[in-house]
Amino acid sequence: MHHNLLFKLGVLLIIAGILFLGTASLQTQAAPPPLPTRPLPTATPTPILTPTVVPPETGTPSPESVPAQPAQSSAIVLEARSTAALAWANLWTVVEQQTEDGAWQAVEGWQGTFDTVAADVGYKTWDVPPGLFGQGPFRWRVDAEQNGSTLATSDPFTLPERAGVRLVVTVTLPATSAQPILLPATGAAMGWLGVFVLFVSVLFIWQLLMKFRVCK
Numbered sequence: 001m002h003h004n005l006l007f008k009l010g011v012l013l014i015i016a017g018i019l020f021l022g023t024a025s026l027q028t029q030a031a032p033p034p035l036p037t038r039p040l041p042t043a044t045p046t047p048i049l050t051p052t053v054v055p056p057e058t059g060t061p062s063p064e065s066v067p068a069q070p071a072q073s074s075a076i077v078l079e080a081r082s083t084a085a086l087a088w089a090n091l092w093t094v095v096e097q098q099t100e101d102g103a104w105q106a107v108e109g110w111q112g113t114f115d116t117v118a119a120d121v122g123y124k125t126w127d128v129p130p131g132l133f134g135q136g137p138f139r140w141r142v143d144a145e146q147n148g149s150t151l152a153t154s155d156p157f158t159l160p161e162r163a164g165v166r167l168v169v170t171v172t173l174p175a176t177s178a179q180p181i182l183l184p185a186t187g188a189a190m191g192w193l194g195v196f197v198l199f200v201s202v203l204f205i206w207q208l209l210m211k212f213r214v215c216k
Contacts, residue, residue: 013200013201013204014198014201014202014205018198072130072163073127073128073129073130073163074127074128074133074159074160074162074163074164074165074166074167075125075126075127075128075160075165075166075167076095076125076126076128076138076157076159076160076167076169077123077124077125077166077167077168077169078093078114078122078123078124078125078140078142078154078169078171079121079122079123079168079169079170079171080093080114080121080122080123080124080142080152080170080171080172080173081120081121081170081171081172081173082120082122082172082173082174083120084173084174086173088114088117088122089113090113090144090145091113091114091122091142091143091144091145091151092111092112092113092142092143092144092145092146092147092148093111093112093113093114093124093140093141093142093143094106094107094110094111094140094141094142094143095107095110095111095126095138095139095140095141096138096139096140096141096153097135097136097137097138098136098137098138098139098156104139104141106141107138110126112124124140128159128160128167130163132159133159133160133161133162133163134158134159134160134161135158135159136156136157136158136159137156137157137158138156138157138158138159139153139154139155139156139157140153140154140169140171141153141154142171142173151173151174152171152172152173152174153171154169154170154171155169157169
């Protein structure tokens with residue numbers, strides 16, 4: 001009587017494992033197709049602002065004292081690339097300058113969202129007036145949002161030394177998906193759980209059969 005009860009319990013475990021596998025398969029087939037990627041809005045280029053380096057007492061001349069003259073100025077351009085579906089409209093770019101003690105400090109006037117985004121590449125441009133030619137080191141920083149976590153920083157660079165130079169700095173953003181992937185939605189987690197239950201059930205039945213033979 002005792003062996004019959006254990007044998008029935010093992011059969012129920014096997015049936016439960018098969019049901020788990022079937023449920024996972026149905027969920028995988030019924031999963032809705034992924035939504036099409038919504039085209040990213042192209043941000044309207046913002047006017048080029050004259051930056052103010054903070055703090056001014058470090059010896060860096062304030063750009064406000066040197067009016068920007070397009071015919072005599074240069075430009076620094078951030079080119080951020082990513083293969084992931086990022087919320088480009090929320091990303092925040094910052095130009096930082098390294099101080100004498102080695103720390104990186106944000107340049108007050110060189111911060112903002114990307115000017116344009118095309119083919120998973122974001123662009124941000126700032127004008128460099130003659131009063132800042134040749135200064136450095138600087139670097140670009142890209143945050144998930146304003147005052148948010150840092151996604152990437154560029155290598156240090158020096159501002160152009162003469163007029164008419166367009167310095168392009170490239171940054172690769174991490175391939176972080178905008179939406180988390182939930183395994184239960186694909187049925188993968190439940191499928192593996194069903195396999196595990198089925199394996200334990202078969203092992204349990206096999207042990208019962210071995211004990212039954214010994215008792216005979």
